[in-house]
Each structure stands twice: as C-alpha cells, then as structure tokens.
Amino acid sequence: MSLNTDPNFFTPGKRYFRAFSPGDDFYEALIDMHRDLSDEQSAMANARLILLLANHIGDISVLREAMKVAREGV
Amino acid sequence: MLSTYQYPKFEYRRPPEIAEGREGGGGRYPVVVVGAGPVGLTAAIDLAIHGVPVVLLDNDDTVSIGSRGVCYAKRALEIMDRLGCAEEMVAKGVSWNVGRTFFREQEVFNFNLCPEPDHHRPGMINLQQYYLEEYLVRRAQSLPEIDLRWKNNVIAVSDQGDRVALRVETADGAYSIETDWLVVADGARSPIRHMMGLDIEGKIFMDRFLIADVVMKADYPTERWFWFDPPFHPNQSVLLHRQADNVWRIDFQLGWNVDPEEEKQPEKVIPRIKAMLGWHANEEREFELEWVSVYTFQCRRMHEFRHGRLLFTGDAAHQVSPFGARGANSGIQDTDNLVWKLKLVLDGTAPARLLDTYSEERVAAADENLMNSTRSTDFITPKSATSRTFRNAVLGLAKDYPFARALVNSGRLSVPSVLVESPLNTPDTEVFAGNMVPGAPMDDAPVDSTRGEKWLLQAAGNRFLLLYCMPDAGDVDAATADACTALAAGAIPVETLVVAERGTAPAGLGTLIDVKGRVRERYDLKPGTCYLIRPDQHVAARWRSLDAAKVRAALARATCNA
Numbered sequence: 001m002s003l004n005t006d007p008n009f010f011t012p013g014k015r016y017f018r019a020f021s022p023g024d025d026f027y028e029a030l031i032d033m034h035r036d037l038s039d040e041q042s043a044m045a046n047a048r049l050i051l052l053l054a055n056h057i058g059d060i061s062v063l064r065e066a067m068k069v070a071r072e073g074v
Numbered sequence: 075m076l077s078t079y080q081y082p083k084f085e086y087r088r089p090p091e092i093a094e095g096r097e098g099g100g101g102r103y104p105v106v107v108v109g110a111g112p113v114g115l116t117a118a119i120d121l122a123i124h125g126v127p128v129v130l131l132d133n134d135d136t137v138s139i140g141s142r143g144v145c146y147a148k149r150a151l152e153i154m155d156r157l158g159c160a161e162e163m164v165a166k167g168v169s170w171n172v173g174r175t176f177f178r179e180q181e182v183f184n185f186n187l188c189p190e191p192d193h194h195r196p197g198m199i200n201l202q203q204y205y206l207e208e209y210l211v212r213r214a215q216s217l218p219e220i221d222l223r224w225k226n227n228v229i230a231v232s233d234q235g236d237r238v239a240l241r242v243e244t245a246d247g248a249y250s251i252e253t254d255w256l257v258v259a260d261g262a263r264s265p266i267r268h269m270m271g272l273d274i275e276g277k278i279f280m281d282r283f284l285i286a287d288v289v290m291k292a293d294y295p296t297e298r299w300f301w302f303d304p305p306f307h308p309n310q311s312v313l314l315h316r317q318a319d320n321v322w323r324i325d326f327q328l329g330w331n332v333d334p335e336e337e338k339q340p341e342k343v344i345p346r347i348k349a350m351l352g353w354h355a356n357e358e359r360e361f362e363l364e365w366v367s368v369y370t371f372q373c374r375r376m377h378e379f380r381h382g383r384l385l386f387t388g389d390a391a392h393q394v395s396p397f398g399a400r401g402a403n404s405g406i407q408d409t410d411n412l413v414w415k416l417k418l419v420l421d422g423t424a425p426a427r428l429l430d431t432y433s434e435e436r437v438a439a440a441d442e443n444l445m446n447s448t449r450s451t452d453f454i455t456p457k458s459a460t461s462r463t464f465r466n467a468v469l470g471l472a473k474d475y476p477f478a479r480a481l482v483n484s485g486r487l488s489v490p491s492v493l494v495e496s497p498l499n500t501p502d503t504e505v506f507a508g509n510m511v512p513g514a515p516m517d518d519a520p521v522d523s524t525r526g527e528k529w530l531l532q533a534a535g536n537r538f539l540l541l542y543c544m545p546d547a548g549d550v551d552a553a554t555a556d557a558c559t560a561l562a563a564g565a566i567p568v569e570t571l572v573v574a575e576r577g578t579a580p581a582g583l584g585t586l587i588d589v590k591g592r593v594r595e596r597y598d599l600k601p602g603t604c605y606l607i608r609p610d611q612h613v614a615a616r617w618r619s620l621d622a623a624k625v626r627a628a629l630a631r632a633t634c635n636a
C-alpha cells in the first residue's frame with residue numbers, strides 16, 4: 001500500500017451531506033485536543049498522537065513515505 | 075468618501091391608530107413584524123403571498139447603511155424566486171462560483187460552489203445589502219396586504235397569552251396595537267429580546283476586522299480571493315470580493331490589539347489597500363474609499379426561537395461571523411421555514427405546536443451555521459501557537475496534497491441545512507439513492523410545464539405538493555387521478571404534479587416534463603415514485619408507489635396534525 005493523500009476522513013455510520021464536513025470534524029477534534037495545554041504539553045501530546053497513529057497504521061513503508069513528505073516541506 | 079449609491083428615504087405616514095384617535099388601543103392584527111431589514115421584509119412579503127395581512131414596523135426610514143451583507147447564496151435566491159424578487163437581485167448582483175485561496179505568495183486551493191450543471195441560480199451573488207433591501211422594499215410596497223410603517227419605533231411588548239400587545243412611538247406620539255403573532259426581526263441588538271428579558275448565548279471573537287468598500291475599475295475575475303499571511307499584510311488574512319457598481323469589498327484582519335478608531339482613518343486604510351493592489355497588479359491603480367468600518371464578530375444564539383406568541387428570526391435570534399456569509403442567508407431561511415406554518419396555524423388547519431417545530435428546525439440549522447462559522451474563524455485566526463502550526467502545515471501541504479486542500483477553511487459558504495432530525499419528516503421505508511432525503515431542501519433541475527415554468531423550484535413552493543413520477547404522464551390511471559383530486563380537496567390541499575418524459579397528465583393534475591432527465595437523476599425517480607414536498611420546498615416524505623393514505627398520514631405528520 002502507498003500513502004493515501006486523498007481526502008479520507010469519515011465517521012462510521014454518519015451521513016455527510018457536504019464534502020467539507022468530515023475533514024472539518026477531524027480538524028476541530030484535533031485543535032480541541034490541545035485546548036488549555038501549554039506549548040510544551042502540546043508538543044508532547046502531538047508526539048504521543050503520532051506514535052499511536054503510526055502503530056495503528058503499522059506499514060512502515062507507508063510511514064516512511066509520510067515522514068519524507070512531512071520533512072520535505074519544512 | 076465617494077458614494078455610488080443614493081440612499082432612498084421612505085416616507086413616514088401618520089399611522090391609522092393616531093389619525094383615527096385610537097392611540098389607546100383597538101387595532102388588532104393577525105401578524106405584526108418588527109424590523110424591515112432583509113429578514114423582516116422577507117417575512118412580510120412571504121406572509122402577503124400567503125394572503126395574510128401584515129403590519130411591518132421599522133424605526134428607521136431607509137435601507138441598511140454602510141458595509142454589511144455582500145454574498146447571497148443559491149438557497150436564499152431560490153427563496154427570493156418564490157417571493158418574486160430574485161430576478162432584479164441576480165441582474166444587479168455579481169454572480170460567482172469560484173473561490174481561490176492563497177498562502178503567502180501562492181494559490182493553494184480553489185473551490186467551485188456549483189460544480190453541477192442545470193441549476194437555475196448561481197452558487198452566490200455579491201450585492202450590497204442596501205440593494206437587496208431596496209428591492210425587497212419595492213416588492214413589499216407592491217403588495218396590498220403589507221402595511222409598511224417607517225419611523226415606527228416599538229418601545230414596549232407584552233405577551234398576553236392569547237395575543238401580544240405593542241406600544242409604538244412615532245413623531246406624532248405613541249399608540250398601542252395588538253397582534254395574534256409577533257415576528258421579531260429587529261436585528262442583532264434586538265430591543266424586543268431585551269424587553270422580554272430573554273438571553274442570547276455564545277462568544278465574541280477576540281479579533282478585529284477592517285472592512286473597506288472601495289470604488290475602482292479593475293478587471294480581476296469575479297471570484298472570491300482569500301489570502302492567508304500575504305506579503306502585503308503579513309501574519310493576517312485578507313478577503314477580496316467584487317460587488318455591483320465597481321465596488322470592491324476588502325476585509326483586513328487586524329488582530330485584537332489595535333485601536334479601531336485609528337484604523338478607520340483614511341491615512342491608515344489607503345496604504346493598506348495600495349500595498350495589496352500594488353502587490354497583485356504591480357501597478358498603481360486608482361481607487362476611492364466608499365465606506366470603512368472596523369468590526370468584531372460574535373457567534374451566539376437564543377436557546378429557543380419561539381417564546382409564546384413571539385417568533386424570533388434572523389440576527390435577533392442568532393449571529394455568526396461573516397466568513398460563511400451565513401447571516402442574512404440563514405435569516406431568510408428562518409422566515410422560509412416559519413411563514414407557511416404560521417399561515418396554517420392562523421387558518422386553524424394546524425395546531426400552534428407546529429410553530430415549536432419552527433424553533434426546533436431553525437435552532438438545528440443555526441447550530442450548523444454557528445459550528446461552521448466558528449470552525450472557519452478558528453482556522454483563520456488560530457488561538458494558540460500549536461493551532462497556528464497546524465493551520466500553516468495544512469496550508470503548506472495543500473498545494474500538493476488533495477487531503478490538505480479539503481482541510482483549508484477560509485469560510486464554508488452558506489448552504490442550507492438538511493433537516494434530518496425534524497419531527498415533521500416521515501422516515502424512509504424504501505431504498506433511495508442520492509441526497510433528497512426527508513428534510514432536504516429540494517435540488518433544482520430544468521423542467522418544462524404547461525404553466526411556463528422552466529425550473530423545478532419554480533413549480534414548487536407555497537403549498538404542499540406531490541411529485542409523482544410516470545414516464546408518460548398520460549399513463550396515470552383513473553383511480554390514481556381520483557386519489558390525487560381528493561388530496562387536492564383536503565383541508566390542507568396537496569397538489570399533484572406528474573414528473574414525466576412525455577405526455578399530459580389527466581385533468582386536475584399538472585405535468586412537468588423532465589427535459590434533461592435531471593429530476594430523475596437527482597431524486598432517484600422510478601416509475602411510481604412520489605415525493606411529498608412542503609410549502610418551503612423541503613422533502614417531507616417519499617415512497618416508491620403512490621398510496622393516498624400514506625400521503626395523508628405524512629401530511630398530518632408534517633403539520634403536527636398526527
């Protein structure tokens with residue numbers, strides 16, 4: 001499998017009528033996760049989140065691809 | 075400053091209560107609307123079209139002053155069509171569908187509001203709010219049911235249980251009137267909300283925006299342009315829109331720690347605009363300021379929109395930040411939802427409980443509007459360093475990666491809510507594809523009718539409708555035609571329109587020819603499929619075959635008569 005960079009967010013069982021809604025649901029939850037955290041705490045939360053998601057994805061070739069894209073742009 | 079617009083001054087007339095010496099009371103009306111902004115005017119026109127006499131009170135004598143609403147969305151235009159006023163608006167306004175978003179120097183994303191062909195109205199028009207109101211006033215003045223009273227200031231309101239009593243102040247003194255129902259459309263500050271001691275809850279965004287209307291000749295395409303962190307206004311956002319008469323709307327985000335009075339001064343504003351135009355066109359372009367203001371925005375709503383005999387609509391009931399153009403657009407949808415219900419209640423064919431569903435349905439819609447405009451505001455003005463990092467990461471990825479483009483949020487522009495949770499819907503019992511679920515506002519499509527209608531939405535509205543699909547309209551059998559005739563003769567009439575590829579329906583039934591097959595496609599029609607449509611062009615129920623008993627049950631449910 002290769003890295004999927006097309007829109008891919010959904011909520012099981014939820015019907016969306018507007019294309020922008022699932023991505024916005026995700027983004028709001030992401031920003032909410034950081035509410036009231038200091039910058040340092042946020043950085044730690046982000047690191048933990050990446051580790052959890054990386055394990056969930058599992059396929060290290062996909063992860064390497066994502067890491068490459070992430071690093072290239074900064 | 076230069077003015078491209080001559081503000082009309084509407085004439086105050088001595089109200090009949092004062093002229094006839096009935097200042098103390100006696101005047102009793104079925105409906106009074108307070109506030110002749112876009113929402114109150116729309117409500118009054120809609121009531122008049124439903125044959126309800128209405129008194130419309132406004133404490134001013136002109137249209138909206140300065141820079142306010144610009145973008146009117148497809149659904150609002152479809153409602154204006156139903157009220158007979160969209161044509162002028164679309165003719166004067168600037169139609170557009172494409173929005174472009176820039177991050178620093180580069181375009182990262184663009185969207186098309188109306189990617190599907192074969193809709194009557196465009197995704198959006200841009201039109202100064204004063205024109206919108208001027209056209210609505212003209213329409214209202216042409217309707218004999220509307221008694222429009224300028225410079226009539228409502229100073230007291232009390233709900234008497236079986237009626238509402240109002241005290242109104244004029245240059246000739248004060249007078250009292252009574253009404254069965256009061257539609258409150260007196261704007262964001264809503265004096266009536268205060269008089270009734272009612273709360274509105276939400277939050278104010280800690281940011282200021284410079285809103286400039288500028289007159290200039292420019293050949294930029296008619297698109298919405300939004301910049302995040304542009305070189306000419308670093309770390310902030312800028313929005314550009316074309317309006318009628320070569321007037322351009324420019325919004326500059328300023329941050330919280332600026333002095334609004336100072337920022338409004340031409341010597342501050344002009345260099346900002348010059349920097350922007352210079353960056354874009356690389357040339358000196360002549361322009362003049364038409365209007366400049368500095369705004370802060372809030373997102374809040376009342377807990378309920380019905381309070382006894384008072385029905386709150388528009389900004390009086392809810393306010394959003396303007397990035398989704400969801401203010402007037404949603405207020406207009408409030409009255410679209412309210413008026414047919416009020417008409418049935420006034421007629422005695424539906425219980426007052428139907429008006430609670432106005433609140434339920436429009437509170438749900440307001441929450442969707444608040445959610446979307448809050449999300450846009452949070453994306454545009456991040457509240458923490460982490461939030462800003464994520465925002466800039468999204469913008470940085472957007473150029474190359476489609477998933478990130480979908481996350482770019484420079485305003486989710488007004489689209490109508492699908493009222494999926496409404497108690498007025500009859501849930502599906504059969505399988506349908508597509509989005510025309512119970513509670514959905516109808517999708518438009520080209521048609522041809524014997525009455526000359528060219529669009530499906532022109533054929534719908536202002537009454538309950540049964541759309542019945544039959545490839546050859548002449549094939550509708552006698553028993554079905556009789557059942558439809560009986561539906562049309564009920565206490566709440568349901569008119570049947572046969573959606574067909576060809577032929578003419580039996581007498582008493584209308585025919586819509588689905589000229590491009592879009593109705594079939596968008597509504598997943600098969601022979602025998604029927605849709606029950608509300609007077610506000612929302613789907614109430616649908617079936618794969620016509621059973622008059624089921625239609626009656628769904629009609630009862632949609633009108634709280636079940």
Ligand SMILES: Cc1cc2nc3c(=O)[nH]c(=O)nc-3n(C[C@H](O)[C@H](O)[C@H](O)COP(=O)(O)OP(=O)(O)OC[C@H]3O[C@@H](n4cnc5c(N)ncnc54)[C@H](O)[C@@H]3O)c2cc1C
Pocket residue numbers: 108109110111112113114131132133134138141142143144145146203226227228229259260261262264265266285369387388389390396399400401402403404405
């Ligand atoms: C900068 C800006 C940009 C915007 N852009 C958009 C946009 O692009 N699209 C959009 O849809 N919306 C937009 N809006 C929002 C839009 O302007 C409002 O949502 C809209 O005007 C609300 O209409 P209304 O009829 O509810 O209230 P108002 O327009 O506020 O009208 C209320 C009326 O009530 C009258 N009144 C008040 N008190 C009394 C009283 N006691 N007695 C009698 N009369 C009274 C007032 O004189 C006024 O005429 C924008 C707003 C701003 C500020």
